Amino acid sequence: MIFLLYQLFDVPPLIVISLDGFQSGYLERGLSPAIYRLQECGTYSKYMLPSYPSKTFPNHYTISTGLFPESHGIIDNYMYDRNVNDPGVSTFVPLKIGQKCF
Known part of the structure; x- marks a missing residue:
């Protein structure tokens, strides 16, 4: 589906996935495989100051x-x-x- 979305634009849109209230340590435990896969295939910030x-x-x-x-x-x-x-x-x-x- 994302592939079809990219075909609609000259410049691919930036998709930001925000995990509001999600403790960053949960990613390191391997308890969220779908989110971990998104992290592997995209980019993420290891440290972020609000x-x-x-x-x-x-x-x-x-x-x-x-x-x-x-x-x-x-x-x-x-x-x-x-x-x-x-x-x-x-x-x-x-x-x-x-x-x-x-």
Whole structure:
């Protein structure tokens, strides 16, 4: 399936797999063979220092853009839509039918 995906683009997309809350020592124990296989076939960071604040969304944007949170503007795990003055919803809260997620 990934092979078919690559055919759609002139430049192959970068796919980042983030294991939020996954202790790095688990990879060394060999208890996650599928994740270990991804590590073998791709690239990974043996050591990573989180940006501050050390939350999921700011760090994903930092990894994706190479910018720190003060430059890319994502500083928390919440989204804010200036156009509707609505603070949005955390992705960690179950959504109701018809409710915006961001």
